[in-house]
Amino acid sequence: MKRAEKVEDTRRKLIQAGRLAFAEKGYAAASMDDITASVGLTRGALYHCFGDKKGLLQAVVDQIDTEMASRAHALAVESETVWDGLVAEGVAYIKMALNPEVQRIVLLDGPAVLGDPSRWPSQNNCLQMTIRTLDTLIAEGTVKPVNAEAAARLLNGAALNAALWIAASDMPEHVVDNAIEAFLWLVSGLKTAKP
Amino acid sequence: MKRAEKVEDTRRKLIQAGRLAFAEKGYAAASMDDITASVGLTRGALYHCFGDKKGLLQAVVDQIDTEMASRAHALAVESETVWDGLVAEGVAYIKMALNPEVQRIVLLDGPAVLGDPSRWPSQNNCLQMTIRTLDTLIAEGTVKPVNAEAAARLLNGAALNAALWIAASDMPEHVVDNAIEAFLWLVSGLKTAKP
């Protein structure tokens, strides 16, 4: 194994271990000693690769965010129209946010520890995707000429909160339908009136 | 000063001190020794009154949430119609969430440390108010017959995210207008079509 490969391997192992620990115990309660020891390393490796504990969280968040955007994009391109793609994206975010790992790391600890998602180095791939989709829809006249970033932030926020609600609910399967229905009505408010 | 008065005084002082510290440094970085010392007490008093650090945060969050609901309600009752009241509420939440104290404590650390807001003992007064308003609007036929809690959660989530975005922005004054405009369009999607 080459040197460059080995260091990449170390990074991958630490990110994976951090991802597991942060998801299970939350950022604050996750011990760096435990994380590193679980993959046969010490904190020395972690500090060398990521600077500090927040650096590891940043890397984990970045990885998950990228995965989410990828999945949402795959669903969006399958849609018949761009508008359907936007709707599918929103619904996909609601469903992905039901994943405890996503909730704990990206939606709860992420903003609390790293600050506003729009300022993350990962640049929040999910949000950027929604913005581009909205720009397309505005250009083709399907969506009212609102500020695309504003609309994207609100939609993502709505989806996020819906997900947190669903997850905390006693009967998630039942509640998810109500959430998606309400979401669809809200999105429809952005559509231009059909003459 | 009677005994019951004195203990209430202690609670008030601790909540006030915690509120300041949590707002300035964030929950994790706020030291219980510093908080208690700033009002001439020790951690003994804090553990006696609130059980643990989370207990103090809970009390602080509860206080702020109550204040927010009160202010939003005052604005809502001033409105001409119930619908205008709902809109005013949403805009009020966006603007209140611009307050750094609200952001840090209620929107960031609160959910991360205490879990989903709908499960807080304070029962999230803000959310309950929006739900009741929506129920009224649905009953009078102004709003489509959606699940009121679902719609309320999405609207609050949208407002919340808008606020976080605005606050992190370089030119908040400019951005707030875009956010409110997008919010208004989203809410309009809940309205029944006027025949």
Place this chain on the structure above:
DNA sequence: ATAAATACATACGCGTCGTATGTAAATAAG
């Protein structure tokens, strides 16, 4: 072949939290 940089491990000090214990004042019991 030697120098320098890399990729970690090890060792240390400090702050913070929770708990266990101590104590003075207020209330309740006899």
Place this chain on the structure above:
DNA sequence: CTTATTTACATACGACGCGTATGTATTTAT
């Protein structure tokens, strides 16, 4: 009125977790 008991804190203790400083072996550059 005296004695228990509970309340409302303060103090003392132990343990953990983070960051940093330092050590060290292995590559890479010269």
